[in-house]
Amino acid sequence: MIPSGCGVFGVIRKDGKKKIPGSTVVKAIEKVRHRGSDKGAGFATFNLGEGNVYSLKAFLEGDPSRIMRMLNEHGLQVTSMNASYERGSFCNCSIMTLGDMNRLKKAVRNINEVLWDDSRGKGRIYSVGTSVSVFKDVGYPADVARKYNVELMEGDMWLAHTRQPTNSPGFYPYWSHPFSTFNIAIVHNGDVSSFGANVEFLQNRGWESFVGTDSEVIAFLFQELLEEGIPLEEAVKIVLNPSRRSSALPSVKDYLYRNARLDGPFTAVIGYDSMDDLYLVGIADRSKFRPAIIGEDDDAFYVASEESEIREVSPNAKIWTLKPGSYFLASLKRGVISRGREDDEVMSFSPPPTFETDFFDIDATNLSSEELNSRLEELSWKGKLTIKGVNGQRFIGNTLPFKGIKGLEVHLYGVVGNSMANLNEGNTFHVHGNVQDDCCDTMHGGKVVVDGDARDVIGQTFQGGVIVVKGNAGNRVGIQMREYQNKKPYLIIGGMVDDYLGEYMAGGVTVVLDLKSKDARVGNFVGTGMVGGKIYLRGKVSPSKLGLQPPRFEFVRLLKALLMEKMITEEEMKDLSKMEYLEAMKKMQGKAKEYAKRLFEEKVGIPTFEYRELSEGEFKEISSCADEVKEYGEYLKEKFTVVYPSK
Numbered sequence: 001m002i003p004s005g006c007g008v009f010g011v012i013r014k015d016g017k018k019k020i021p022g023s024t025v026v027k028a029i030e031k032v033r034h035r036g037s038d039k040g041a042g043f044a045t046f047n048l049g050e051g052n053v054y055s056l057k058a059f060l061e062g063d064p065s066r067i068m069r070m071l072n073e074h075g076l077q078v079t080s081m082n083a084s085y086e087r088g089s090f091c092n093c094s095i096m097t098l099g100d101m102n103r104l105k106k107a108v109r110n111i112n113e114v115l116w117d118d119s120r121g122k123g124r125i126y127s128v129g130t131s132v133s134v135f136k137d138v139g140y141p142a143d144v145a146r147k148y149n150v151e152l153m154e155g156d157m158w159l160a161h162t163r164q165p166t167n168s169p170g171f172y173p174y175w176s177h178p179f180s181t182f183n184i185a186i187v188h189n190g191d192v193s194s195f196g197a198n199v200e201f202l203q204n205r206g207w208e209s210f211v212g213t214d215s216e217v218i219a220f221l222f223q224e225l226l227e228e229g230i231p232l233e234e235a236v237k238i239v240l241n242p243s244r245r246s247s248a249l250p251s252v253k254d255y256l257y258r259n260a261r262l263d264g265p266f267t268a269v270i271g272y273d274s275m276d277d278l279y280l281v282g283i284a285d286r287s288k289f290r291p292a293i294i295g296e297d298d299d300a301f302y303v304a305s306e307e308s309e310i311r312e313v314s315p316n317a318k319i320w321t322l323k324p325g326s327y328f329l330a331s332l333k334r335g336v337i338s339r340g341r342e343d344d345e346v347m348s349f350s351p352p353p354t355f356e357t358d359f360f361d362i363d364a365t366n367l368s369s370e371e372l373n374s375r376l377e378e379l380s381w382k383g384k385l386t387i388k389g390v391n392g393q394r395f396i397g398n399t400l401p402f403k404g405i406k407g408l409e410v411h412l413y414g415v416v417g418n419s420m421a422n423l424n425e426g427n428t429f430h431v432h433g434n435v436q437d438d439c440c441d442t443m444h445g446g447k448v449v450v451d452g453d454a455r456d457v458i459g460q461t462f463q464g465g466v467i468v469v470k471g472n473a474g475n476r477v478g479i480q481m482r483e484y485q486n487k488k489p490y491l492i493i494g495g496m497v498d499d500y501l502g503e504y505m506a507g508g509v510t511v512v513l514d515l516k517s518k519d520a521r522v523g524n525f526v527g528t529g530m531v532g533g534k535i536y537l538r539g540k541v542s543p544s545k546l547g548l549q550p551p552r553f554e555f556v557r558l559l560k561a562l563l564m565e566k567m568i569t570e571e572e573m574k575d576l577s578k579m580e581y582l583e584a585m586k587k588m589q590g591k592a593k594e595y596a597k598r599l600f601e602e603k604v605g606i607p608t609f610e611y612r613e614l615s616e617g618e619f620k621e622i623s624s625c626a627d628e629v630k631e632y633g634e635y636l637k638e639k640f641t642v643v644y645p646s647k
Contacts, residue, residue, distance in 0.1 A: 005290065006164050006177075006189035007035035010269035010303040012157040012280040015333050017299040019047075019154035026145045028309040029160035031392055033140055034369070035189075035305060036162025039170025041144045042136025044127075044178040044185035045155035046271050048278050048332060053079070054104055054130055056095040059173055060115065060123035064093040067111060067125070071097055074107035090172075092137075104128070105182060113209040124174050124211060129183035131273040136161075136176040144176075156332055157278050159271050161187035167195075168213045179216040181223050183273035188215040189305060190266030190290045194241075194259075201259035218268055221260050232272070232279065233329065233337070240283045242325045265289030269303045278332040282340070286325030288475045288499070291437055291456060294328050294340060295319045301330040306436055307415050307455070308392025311352075319434075320349040321455065321474055324499045324523065348495060348516045350452035350471040353433025355388045355413040365389030369417065373399055380405045390414035392436070397429060398422045401444075421448050424465065437474075440467055444487065449628050453495070462489040462508065466626040470494040475523070476503060481533060483507030490625040494632070499523035502643070505530040511622055513538045513635050520641075527607035527643045535643040536622070538635060540611055543582035546643055547606035555581050558596060567592035582609065601646065608646045613639050 009029045013020050025043060058067055068078045076099035083093040097104065108125050115123030127134035135148040141162050145151055161177035168175040178185040192198070192214035199210060202220050210216060218239065225235040230253075237249055241261035262268075267290040270281040282303035284292040295302035295310040295317040302310045302317065310317050322328060322340040329337040339346050361379055364372050364387050372393045379385055380400070387410065390396075394417035397410060406426030416435040421427070425444040434452040438460065445464040456474035459467050464487030472495035479500060481489050489508035496514045501522055510533070514520040519539025527535055528548045550558075559577055562568045567590070568576070576584040581600075586608075588596060600606070614622070614636060623633055 005035060006187075007032035007162040007305045007309075008187045008189050008267060008269050008303070009160040009305070009309050010158065010187070010271065010280050010282065011300050012271075012278060012330055012332060013300050014298075014335065019156060020158055020300065021151070022145070022153040022155070022158070023151040024313045025158040025160050026141060026151050028304070028313050029141045029162055031309045031312045032304075032306050033142075033162060034394070036140065036164050037170070038139055038143075039165045040136070040138055040161075040163035040173065040176030041141040042134060042161050042173075042176045042178050042187075043141075043144065043148075043150050044132055044134045044159040044180060044187075044271060045153055046131050046157040046183075046185075046273055046278050047154075048131055048156050048273065052098075052130060054097050054099070054101075054128060055133060056097060056108070056125055057127040057134060058091075058093050058095065058115075058123060058125045060091045060093060062089055062091070062123070064091050064095075067093070067095060067115075067123070070111045070114065071095070071107055074110070075099060075103055076107060092173075101182075108181075109207065109209070116209045116211070122172075122174070126174070127180040127185075129180070129273065130275075131278070132180055132183050132185050132271065134178050134180045134185060136178065137173040138170060138176065157271050157280055159185055159187045159269055166191050168211065174211050175213050177215055179213065179219045181219050183275070184219055184223050185271045186215055186219045186222070186268055188218060188266060188268040190268075190285070191264050192218070192262050192266055193264030194262055197259040198262070201257075214266075215268075218262065218270075221262075222270060222272070225257070225260060226272075232274070236281055236283065236327050236329065240325065240327055241286065243286050267292045267305065277334065280328075280330050282322060282328040284322045284324060284326065284340075288322070288324035288456065292322040292328075292340075293319060293455075294322060296336070301328075301336065303328060306392060306417070307434060308417060308436070311391055311415050316352045318346075318349070319352075320346045321498075324475055344517075345496065345521070348472060350434060353414050353452060355432075357386070359386060360388040360413075361385045362387040363389050364391075364393060364414070367393065369393040369395055372396065376400075376410070377403060377405070380408050383407065384409040384411075386411045386413070388413045390416055390433070392417040394418045394420075395422070396420045397424065397427060400427055401425050421446070424448065434471070443467070443489070447626060449626075456498075459489070459491050462491060463487055464489055466490045466492070466629075468492045468494075468626055468628045470628075473497045476500045478505065478508075478510045479503040481505045481508040481510065483532065490622070492622075492626070492629055492632070496521035497523060499525050500528060501526045502530055502533070502535045503528045505535070506532040508533045509536070509622065509625075510534075511536045511538075513632055515632075515635060527645075529605040530607050530643075530645050531605065532645060535607075536614070536618075537641040537643065538638055539641065540639070541641040543580040543609060546582055546609055548604045549581045549606060550600045552581075555584070555600075558599065562592045562595065567595065582606070597646075606646060607643050609644070610642045611639060612642065613637070 272279045297317040326340040328340040419438045422441040431450045450469045453471035454473045475498040520537040
């Protein structure tokens with residue numbers, strides 16, 4: 001299997017519920033073993049109210065008594081130390097100490113500076129706190145769990161990680177996740193491009209030693225912001241680096257902490273002990289280039305890379321996705337604080353998948369992705385197959401085109417993993433449940449029907465056939481869709497979608513109905529860079545959602561310049577400044593319009609739109625593209641915001 005990037009998992013129990021066994025966490029993170037490698041994995045467990053004794057854990061080449069001596073020199077009392085040796089003289093040691101917290105923080109920073117630069121062999125204190133304990137090493141999650149007996153432990157909150165190394169080596173456990181600092185722990189998937197600025201921010205505040213992994217820097221940033229007195233949610237927003245459109249931060253703090261903001265593709269899960277409560281945080285970058293799945297059941301809240309992780313340990317959990325650039329926040333005592341979406345959006349996500357028939361051809365419950373695909377090929381002669389127990393298996397049906405298999409009808413019950421029906425041509429897949437990321441990439445023909453929700457990047461480079469998603473779809477839906485000769489793709493979404501719908505679209509038809517809302521709910525940047533095809537959004541959608549439009553302050557400045565050059569009148573400026581950019585562009589005429597389009601649209605390709613009923617030909621074309629669309633006939637008679645390329 002091709003690596004997918006790191007896998008993350010976080011869970012916090014609800015107040016009054018039982019502690020979470022380590023076996024549950026191991027089971028969840030092992031479900032996405034394929035996302036990582038043998039270059040690192042780990043776990044962090046939090047237990048609130050563990051006392052005022054600080055637990056330190058360190059990796060060290062050489063004699064661990066050096067750490068004890070340096071702690072004593074900082075006025076801290078070491079009460080016990082346990083050490084185990086591997087890889088020759090490489091020590092994994094646990095130290096218990098008493099003393100002032102601020103003194104201990106200074107000591108750990110100084111010790112790590114010395115150990116990391118020590119010519120006698122590198123060392124690192126990798127976990128310190130009263131409530132948190134980190135268990136990490138080189139290997140897969142199950143390997144690390146066995147080494148530390150993680151399955152026998154319990155915790156109020158857990159984080160877990162399986163690693164696909166990017167910016168640092170994987171042959172020593174220094175670089176494995178989680179990264180921890182004073183009752184904070186973090187696991188992360190992605191590549192933080194703001195690493196240099198983030199390190200500079202920390203160095204200006206006295207931080208001197210880094211192992212070179214962006215995840216560690218995120219943990220340090222979080223600690224520094226909290227120590228500077230910034231409230232928890234505000235610290236989350238600073239690190240998250242939300243779009244300036246959201247006005248999530250006061251402008252002064254937005255500027256002062258600009259180098260503490262993260263940039264690049266990332267999902268991070270953070271655990272934090274405030275000394276009187278535990279907090280679980282999940283964040284996704286503003287473009288949401290990495291998946292972030294949220295879950296809730298009667299006992300706990302979850303954050304994960306894939307729905308299959310949560311379903312593995314809580315089959316009936318309510319599951320939704322983070323919006324791009326948003327955060328999930330829940331605490332042990334306060335419960336959910338931010339769901340990462342509006343409540344009505346959360347409620348619109350599909351219920352857990354069920355299996356309603358006793359007959360099946362394949363039980364996928366204990367099959368790997370490779371085994372399931374092999375069974376699918378072997379039984380394809382039947383023409384119609386029913387598969388139950390699907391939970392996260394990837395690449396389902398992708399080998400069929402290479403085997404020359406067409407005309408097959410496959411019914412899948414459960415949660416289908418990433419990259420189903422890629423390159424599909426001539427086969428039908430009916431998912432009685434949800435699908436994860438990257439479904440139907442470069443699909444040439446055939447049909448895919450999803451009764452539940454689809455996650456991010458469904459229908460990328462889709463160029464023939466029909467995709468129907470009856471529930472919600474995620475981020476970057478239908479990007480780079482195209483028409484080729486006599487092939488035309490149709491993508492029908494019954495629920496809502498997030499950002500970048502139809503980005504760089506070059507052909508085909510996309511319809512968003514969002515039947516649970518008055519008007520279709522879509523994210524920002526619809527049709528950005530589109531050069532062909534049409535997008536139909538049921539109801540009246542704000543023009544501000546379309547394309548990559550200039551910020552409002554820049555547009556107002558342009559209007560002032562046009563007024564000064566006498567391309568528009570004062571009355572025209574007054575009217576235009578009240579409008580959204582695309583509405584203003586529709587009304588603007590002559591040289592003013594030509595100048596504005598040249599300034600803002602030449603390289604971006606902002607689409608245009610109409611608000612109207614479908615023509616008879618459009619209605620017939622869309623309603624007849626698949627039998628499953630006929631049930632939407634009455635909704636297709638309503639008015640639509642029709643988006644298409646500007647001329």
